[in-house]
Amino acid sequence: MEVSGLDSDGKEFKNAEEMWREQIGEDGEQQEKKTQWYREGISYWEGVEASVDGVLGGFGNVNEVDIKGSEAFLQMLLSDRFPNARNNQHLVALDCGSGIGRITKNLLIRYFNEVDLLEPVSHFLDAARESLAPENHMAPDMHKATNFFCVPLQDFTPETGRYDVIWVQWCIGHLTDDDFVSFFKRAKVGLKPGGFFVLKENIARSGFVLDKEDRSITRSDFYFKELFSRCGLHIYKSKDQKGLPEELFAVKMYALTAEMPRRVSKSRSKVQANRPGIIR
Numbered sequence: 001m002e003v004s005g006l007d008s009d010g011k012e013f014k015n016a017e018e019m020w021r022e023q024i025g026e027d028g029e030q031q032e033k034k035t036q037w038y039r040e041g042i043s044y045w046e047g048v049e050a051s052v053d054g055v056l057g058g059f060g061n062v063n064e065v066d067i068k069g070s071e072a073f074l075q076m077l078l079s080d081r082f083p084n085a086r087n088n089q090h091l092v093a094l095d096c097g098s099g100i101g102r103i104t105k106n107l108l109i110r111y112f113n114e115v116d117l118l119e120p121v122s123h124f125l126d127a128a129r130e131s132l133a134p135e136n137h138m139a140p141d142m143h144k145a146t147n148f149f150c151v152p153l154q155d156f157t158p159e160t161g162r163y164d165v166i167w168v169q170w171c172i173g174h175l176t177d178d179d180f181v182s183f184f185k186r187a188k189v190g191l192k193p194g195g196f197f198v199l200k201e202n203i204a205r206s207g208f209v210l211d212k213e214d215r216s217i218t219r220s221d222f223y224f225k226e227l228f229s230r231c232g233l234h235i236y237k238s239k240d241q242k243g244l245p246e247e248l249f250a251v252k253m254y255a256l257t258a259e260m261p262r263r264v265s266k267s268r269s270k271v272q273a274n275r276p277g278i279i280r
């Protein structure tokens with residue numbers, strides 16, 4: 001990736017390759033340094049309280065605006081992609097890097113009949129299991145949290161064809177570029193026909209920003225687009241999250257599909273446009 005970037009101490013990198021070389025090493029030492037990268041990421045979160053404020057890095061106050069923005073985006077996507085969902089279609093979602101289950105509890109469980117959660121930090125997943133226990137939410141026969149997977153994304157392969165939506169929010173920065181690409185390539189098999197990913201992430205103004213404390217990188221929109229193309233994913237829709245405090249990174253939502261979105265052209269078709277037509 002020929003874009004320069006910074007780390008959290010202000011150190012500059014010429015490009016992403018230079019940054020990754022420093023973080024996860026050259027080929028020979030790569031496995032060991034990469035294991036260390038992931039271990040440090042997890043141990044950062046192991047030291048964080050299992051609360052909304054904890055998983056939002058002290059910005060628990062953005063929970064409401066985040067959920068509202070996600071809900072509007074999700075509603076638009078569901079009505080576009082699953083117009084018959086009300087006719088007893090059984091919808092299933094996966095909440096990746098779910099933390100304490102904040103997104104499942106406040107959003108996904110209301111729209112999906114089943115939600116699975118994936119989270120590598122066990123005290124977060126325990127908190128999710130407790131708050132999503134059937135006795136703690138409405139209509140548990142119709143809407144429930146089914147599976148709780150305590151694994152990191154780089155080691156996960158979903159069950160084939162299980163999910164309508166795979167939601168990935170505020171966790172993909174923990175994955176190296178190669179693991180990002182191989183995760184999405186594997187995860188495509190987990191989607192039902194018509195299914196899609198939602199990736200909601202912080203966006204760097206340009207290049208990338210490496211956070212040395214929690215071992216994550218914030219990528220620019222351009223950087224994400226390069227990775228989507230390596231994954232063979234297409235942007236179906238994208239939207240900026242509005243209403244966040246100014247001191248935070250901008251946040252973007254991408255709906256991604258494995259198949260090329262069909263373009264519905266409002267102008268005349270090529271065949272019509274290329275033949276003589278009466279001027280009305």
Ligand SMILES: C[S@@+](CC[C@H](N)C(=O)[O-])C[C@H]1O[C@@H](n2cnc3c(N)ncnc32)[C@H](O)[C@@H]1O
Binds near residue numbers: 038041097152169174
């Ligand atoms: C900022 S929190 C966001 C949690 C949740 N997505 C939310 O928005 O409430 C980041 C989450 O990513 C998880 N995480 C860290 N490394 C991960 C990895 N390699 N794979 C999946 N999740 C990871 C952390 O444990 C933490 O729960």
